[in-house]
Amino acid sequence: MNKIVGGSFLVQEADLNRIVTPEDFTEEQRMIAQLADDFVTNELEPLEEEMEHQLNVELTKEKLRTAGELGLLSAEVPERYEGLDVDKVSALLINEKIVRATSFFISYGGQTGIGSLPIVFFGNDEQKRRYLPGIAAGEKLAAYALTEASSGTDALGAKTHAKLSGDGAYYILNGTKQFISGSSFADVFIVFAKVNGTDFSAFIVERSFDGLHIGPEEKKMGLKGSSTCSLTLEDVKVPVENLLGEVGKGHLIAFNILNLGRLKLAAGGLGLSKAAIEISAAYANERKQFDRPIASFPLIGKKLADMNIRTFALESMIYRTAGLLDEGLSVLDHSHPNVDSLSAKAISEYALECSINKVFGSEVLDFVVDEGLQIHGGYGYIQEYRIERMYRDSRIFRIFEGTNEINRMLIPDTLVKRAFKGELPLLEKPGELQSVPSSSAGETLELEARLIANAKHTFQWLLAQAVQRYDKKLSQEQEIAGNLADIVISIYAMESVLLRTKKMMARTREDQARHAIQMTIAFVHETVDRIASWAKEMICAVLSGxxxxxxxAALTKATASVPAVNLIDLKRSVASRVIDAEKYVV
Incomplete structure (x- = not known):
C-alpha cells in the first residue's frame, strides 16, 4: 500500500478500508482495555479518596508496581526487553481507561510515556537492557525533566548545561528543572541539558547520583494526588554511557516523544469526557426540580447531546490517528538494528495529527466537564461531587505536552514547510471559494461529504492567500495562523466522524446507525458555520480593496448555499439516548 502522508487528508479522499474506528477493535484489544478498566475498578477506585486528594507516595508506588505485574506498564516496551510491545490502538485504550483515576494517570503516563519512551526509541542496547525491564515491571520509576522556569514552550531555550569532565568519563550537569511530574518518587530521570552551553542533549540521570536534589511538592490547582516538584542539579556526574542519543540531537528526542505524548493526552481527555457524561447524565436523572428530573428539561438535554457529540468526534479522531501510526509502524523491518529509532521517525510523520488531537481533545474535555459541572448546579461546586475534581484536573490538559497555543502554531507551520518541500500539494491549485450545491437530495451524508470537501478547498485557498501576503513570516501573524489551525483541526474532526459513520452504515442497516448519523450531521453543520466565521476574519485581515x-461576496454566497438542518430535533434525539443509557453512547 502507498504510505499515507501526514496532512494528506487535506488534499485527498481517505480510503475507508484503511481508517481505524472503535468498531474495528480486535478481541485482543478489547481484552487489554478490559484489563485496564478492571485495574482501575478493583485497585484504584476503592482508594480514590486517599489517592486523589493528597499525594501518598508509597501508595502510588505500590499501585504502579501492581500495574507492572499486570503488564500495563510494559505495553510499549519491546519484547526483547521484557515488554509486551502492543500496537498504538491498545496503548491508547489503556490510557483512556486509566485516566478515570486522574492523578494516577499522570504517574502512569510519566512511567509509560515520556519517562520511558526516550529510552525505547533512542537508547542503545546496553541502556535498554539496563533500564527498560525494571521500568516495565514497575521496579524502577521514571520521569521526564525538560521544563525550566524560563523555558516551557521554548524548550530549546533551556539553561541547564553539561560539560565533559577532564578525563572524559562523565558529563557534569548543572541547572534546575521545574514542574517535573513524578519527581518525588522517580528513580530515573530523562534530563535535557546543553553540552558546553550550546548543544541540546539528553541524559539518563539516576536519583542516586550525587548532587541531584528534589524540591518540595508544588501546591497545585488539581491533580493533587500526583507528584510535581522541581529538580536541581549541582555538579551531577553523569557517566558518558548515560548520554541518550547523540550530543546536540536532544531536540529529536524531546519533540518526537512529545508527538506521542500529545496523542496519549487526547486519549486521556476522551476517557475523562466519557466519565463526565456518565456521572452528569445519572445526576440529571436523579436531581429533581419543579417535581421533575432535570434531565427532562430541553436545555439540560442539549448540554448532554453536545457533550456526547464532541466526544464522539474526539474518539473518532484518536483511533483514526492510532491506526495511521500502527500502519506506518507495521511496514518497518523489525530485525533492523535501529528499528526503534526508525519507529520514532515513523511516528513523527503524523506529528501534525498528534497536535490536532491534543488541541481538540483538551478543549473537548474542558467543554464537557464545564457543562457537566453546570448540570450539577451548586453541587458541582462542592468537593464531595466528583465533577468538581474533574473540572480542576482537566485544566492542565491544555498546557501539558506543549500549550494549545504552540500546537496551533505548529499546525500551519508544518503544512507550509511540507508544501514548500513538495510533500503536500497544498499551494499548487488554490482556485477560488466555491459554493455547495443547494440541493440536499442524494444518499445519506452525501451533503455532509460535500461540505467537508468544500472546507478543504476553502482552507487551501485561505492558506494560499496568507502565504502570498506573508510568505515565510506567516508564523509571526499568530491570529492568522491560529485561524488556519482551527480550520485544519475542524476538517480532520469532521472527516473522522464522517468516515466512522460511513463504516458503520456499510456494516449494518442504516436505521441501526441512526444515532451516529444524527451526531455526524449535527457536528458537521455546526463546524462548517465556525469555519465560515474564521474564514471571514482571515479574509478581512489578509485582503483589501x-x-x-x-x-x-464569494464566502457569503458559499455560506448561504448550505442547506439548513434542524439541529434542535437532532440534538433532542441524541440527548434522549444519552439520558436513557446514562453514559456516552454511539
Missing part, C-alpha cells in the same frame, strides 16, 4: 469585497 476589490479583492476583499470579491472574497467576502
Amino acid at each position: 476589490d479583492a476583499l469585497l470579491a472574497a467576502l
